[in-house]
Amino acid sequence: MRGRSTGVLALVVAATLGVAACGGDEEKKGAEAGAEGKAGGIIKIAEPAQPDFLDPALSYTVDGWQALNLAYPGLVTFKREPGPASAEVVPGLAQDLPEVSEDGKTYTFKLREGLKFSDGKPLTATDFKASIERILEMDSQGAGLGFTNIVGGEDFLKTKKGGLDGIEADDATGEIVIKLEKPRGSFLYELAIPFGGVVPKDTPAKNQTKDPPPGAGRYTFEDVRVNRGFKMVKNPNFSEALNDTPIANGKPDGFDVTFAEAGNATTQIATNRVDAFTDNPAPDRVAELKSKYKERFEQFPTNSTFYFFMNSEVEPFDKLEVRQAVNHAIDPEAINRVQGGVLTPANTTLPPGVPGFEKSPDLYPYDLNKAKQLIKDAGAEGAEVTVWGNPENPTKPTVEYYTEVLNSIGLKAKTKIVPSETYFTTIGDRSAKTQTGWANWFQDYPHPANFIDTLVNPDRVVATGNNNYSYNAEDKELATKINALAAEPELTPEVNKRWAEVDREIQEKAYWAVYGNRKQTTFFSERLDFENCKGRHATYTQDWSQFCLK
Structure with a gap:
């Protein structure tokens, strides 16, 4: 994916990532059991500018994905753990990892039972199919990943007619069968990133940044003010069937996101008016931060x-x-x-x-x-x-x-x-x-x-x-x-x-x-638990769900 001017990263070199995970709410179980860090509170985050899109079918920058991955899980997802383990694909909305045919061209999934969107409406197999078709219908920059390799994908991308023959979705059984034109070694990864996120089948095939659609993630969008900021709050209709998955992770009660250029954001964090910045600090401030704020400032390499x-x-x-x-x-x-x-x-x-x-x-x-x-x-x-x-x-x-x-x-x-x-x-x-x-x-x-x-x-x-x-x-x-x-x-x-x-x-x-x-860079305000909750993630760089207050 693309970063902003300084990039906001992706896969972190393994040796730099020896920090414990934060986990989710006190009442959560599974992946979050035994995690350190305080639950609750609103984390104030600064981004350098309005993300490209707040729409999972369109966004292709880290600024967008750090928020979108919390709201729009797919059939599979990545672990929410610091370090190399967070690059591992695990079941998400699907009960298990797919059954893959011997020729590598057919993937069979089954949805978990009782799934619902943040508005309380049921999430079904045909919602997944419609979500993938929506990527192609809007000529998304993500279409050229594995999605045009689905049978019928190239034709649908060009004609916008007929849908995707290569996805069979049965709402009664929850079974989803995806047929590819040719094997693709990276396809499961591509289903795990936000492009694979599921939205309701009636979501219009146009940019939804101003009013993001419902998702099944731990958080949902609220109060989107384009070019000014947005908020994310806990999903009030989170599916119990997802409680033992990484999708359930989420220490904070929510996030208040505003936009600020690097110099301003750096000052706001130093003075504890903002908790974290999704980009690198202003270049002329790096030496100062290394010296004056070394207990809450750290640099690390990226892929x-x-x-x-x-x-x-x-x-x-x-x-x-x-x-x-x-x-x-x-x-x-x-x-x-x-x-x-x-x-x-x-x-x-x-x-x-x-x-x-x-x-x-x-x-x-x-x-x-x-x-x-x-x-x-x-x-x-x-x-x-x-x-x-x-x-x-x-x-x-x-x-x-x-x-x-x-x-x-x-x-x-x-x-x-x-x-x-x-x-x-x-x-x-x-x-x-x-x-x-x-x-x-x-x-x-x-x-x-x-x-x-x-x-x-x-x-x-x-x-x-x-x-x-x-x-x-x-x-x-x-x-x-x-x-x-x-x-x-x-x-x-x-x-x-x-x-x-x-x-x-x-x-x-x-x-x-x-x-x-x-x-x-990781640079936190004094409010955040720098030792236990850096939130570094192999795909999203900064996993906000792992952030936590002291």
Whole structure:
């Protein structure tokens, strides 16, 4: 998934996550039994801006997912425990993990009995089917995960007619059968993220951010004020059938979420007016926080990749030499200084914690003279380039740095800043022909397909809702390799080696200019239990349900 300017992370390196979980309400059992931390209270959270969407079918940023995962569980879910265990998929609305056919193309689930939405209405098998169809009907950027691989998915995405033949839903028995066009090793993970969340079948196929629909999660939305904030409160109709699942976790009574830029949010936490921030602090405040607030401030690495995308369908980035020149021209250490020292320099598509990662020599070491020569060789001197970014700190200064670099090697570049909440949908519109700009990715689940298939597969290039901003649709050879790997049922050493080889091919073709992997921050007010309730999570980074007061 995408982060904001500083990313708000994803999978956390195992060695950094040795903290005990908080668990849920005092009366809860199962996963929360014996957990430390105080129950109750309202946690005040600051986010850097309005999340892209408060709609599980549309949101694809951490800012959105941290809230949405608490309200919209799916058939399966992730554990709510700190550390690597939180990447494990377990039953959610379904009674058990699915029965999977020998060919890996049919998944059979059965819903738990007595499920209901937060408005008290029953949750049925056909609600699940309608929820997945809604993703495709709205051209969601999540459609290209495993959902178009469901039988009939590609046709329904294009025509919006006929529904999904590949999902059979029986409300009488609660049985759900999902049939895939081809095996997909990451499909169960994709059902566990918010795109797999279930909403009522009569939910309109349009953005519901202003009035989020009912869900079956531990919390529900209340008082949504677009661009100002929102609240989440305990679900008054929470299903008893979910009491022994991670979905039941939730120490706080609720959350009061407001929006503030990094500098303001940092001050509010330092003075205990806000309890937590979902992004990194202002770069110029990091040294102060490490020194003055070390008892409630901590940095840790994430499985993330930060890069500049280059659209290979438009000039001048349709030329390999220009893309190579950009890679030689960017200086990861300079960018790290701009961003306050929160980067680890990188050159691979996959970050170190993801299966398939292989450390390899940088094909494009920093060399401005070589970059200038490549621009000359490509006949691209003076080519006009628009560099896209959003106004958040440090994205904007990073984009400004990038623009200066492009000018220094002979291009004629200018910066274009668009609002954060519409940035990714804007650059994901193929017709916009966005040339180059800032992008990042934080792991949704521990599988190389989540980076390479989602972000660089030429077959994933569509009209709107793209995650592949390289727009390398003509690279059929690369697509064939990625598709074959995505269909592998297991990540064996041989399969991981092939993923690493594809990663190297992507580097050779210079579709991205990768510059780093992100460190993320936990910074709490004095009200929160920093020792026991950091709430770090492999997928959502910060699991609000694990937060707790002292």
